[in-house]
Amino acid sequence: MSASSVYLDAATAAPLHPVARQALLAALEDGWADPGKLYSQARRARQLLDAAREAAAQTLGVRADELSFTSSGTTAAHGAVLGGLAGRHRAGATLVHSAIEHSAVLHAAERHVAAGGVAHAVPVDRVGRLDLAEWSTAVRAPGVALAALITASHEVGTVQPVAEAAAVSADVGVPLYVDAAQSVGRVPLPAGWSMLSASAHKWGGPPGVGLLAVRKGTRWESPWPADEREGGRTPGVVNLPAVVAAAASLRAAAADAAAEEARLAPLVDRIRARVAAEVPDVEVVGDPVLRLPHLVTFSCLYVDGETLLHALDRRGFAVSSGSSCTSSTLRPSHVLEAMGVLSHGNVRVSLHRDTTESDVERFLAELPGIVAGLRADAGVVGL
């Protein structure tokens, strides 16, 4: 049976913004030279890079020389964590982070621990919101070099109390790094951070471009082999056409962000309400109010997550899952685990600028039948 395709996984990668496509094609013509050289082709490339940095910095509200382009959001997160820890090694060896950070941050933390450092994970509550009292105790402990907090959960959408967390870290002089991958280009950024990372393909830019902002006065030391490019913060020549496309689409996405938030947030409210009402034995997770405008997660009791993803895909719906059977490690999502919510039968739906109300309606119309069919196949109806 064929069905038209409905892509609902923007939190992984949003479809390419038309402004990004246009900028990318133009920059492929003009931006192929190495911006570090001293001939006219290089000067043209340098102009494009400088303009892209200026535009992206303006959107983030930072100075151009505080912003570096990296080869991915993951690389930017690794650089923020490891560079922030290296820059503050005299202050201590402890990294404080929330239990629901992106795996890029957790993997950097593992590297730090393997090298003899300490990582302290601060728990979240049932809706996935940081425990501020525990955060305060952890950040105020002696020997803390860096604190890391995601602006909003990439898996469940709960917005984190960044301003409050930042006030605590500022009080004791500990820099705060925020992973803003799901917020940049969609919602206003919180205040109080010292470092920020983001990823272009989350806002409709091309894949393979990350942003790393390090505010003036933040102690940061490169964890990579020496390289003078991008302010010495990330090695290797940048993918300039992709960077130009990323900056152009970021500006476009930020300009539309308030209107898109007003359009998508009610669609997410509708999904939250209708899934809870029309699918039996389902847990819609995350904060219903203090959440990202475009993302919703729920878990269906007794349903295998991988089977559910395949069944949705056969009906044309592309979604993501935090269930263990869908991960390469066969472990459930650490975010769902930290929240203590059902991890199997999990679906994450994330909307983008091309998502229409009728896409959402078709998903809501088909989901209850798909889940009921899988439960009938598994013989778990009435349990």
Added chain:
Amino acid sequence: MPDEVLDCRGQRCPLPVIAAARRMPQVPVGTVVRVLADDPAAAVDIPAWCRMRGQEFLGAVTGPDGPAYDIRRTH
């Protein structure tokens, strides 16, 4: 000590949860069933099932048979 043991070792989630959900209504109220389950998702999903179904989750124990989860039927 549990009143009975449900061996779900080697089963991937949601199978241990389904096994618990089938067994619990068959035992008398007050009975403690220990679910042996080595799938890491069971550590999250068995307590979550208890919460959703209003059964009492007594805790996780790791013994010679690996990770186990005790549930008391409350209604």
